[in-house]
Amino acid sequence: MEIDSNIRKFLTDLIVEKGQQPTEELIGELYPKLEEQLVMSVLKALPPDKQGDFQHEMEEGEMTPEQVQQYVVRYVPNYQQVFMDAFAEFRGGYLGS
Numbered sequence: 001m002e003i004d005s006n007i008r009k010f011l012t013d014l015i016v017e018k019g020q021q022p023t024e025e026l027i028g029e030l031y032p033k034l035e036e037q038l039v040m041s042v043l044k045a046l047p048p049d050k051q052g053d054f055q056h057e058m059e060e061g062e063m064t065p066e067q068v069q070q071y072v073v074r075y076v077p078n079y080q081q082v083f084m085d086a087f088a089e090f091r092g093g094y095l096g097s
Helices: 005-017 024-045 048-060 065-075 079-096
Strands: none
Touching (some): 005 024, 005 079, 024 048, 024 079, 048 065
C-alpha cells in the first residue's frame, strides 16, 4: 500500500509520541483508520446534495486520489480546516486510547 510521505510522517510521529516503535505493521494498521476519519470528515463537510455522490464513488472505488482531491477542493470551501480538524481528532483518539 502506497502511503503519502506526509501521512507516513504523521503516523510515525504519532506512534513515537505514544511511546511505541513505529513498525510498518503498525503504520499499516493505523493508515486505514486515518483514511476513514478523513473521508468521514469530508463527507460531513460536503453540501448535502453532494454527499451521496461522493460516498457512492468512494465506496465503488471510482475516484482516483487526484479526483478525490479535486472534488474536495471544489465542494468544501474550508477543506484545509476540515483536514486539520480530522488529523487532530485522530491524534486525540489514538493518544487517548
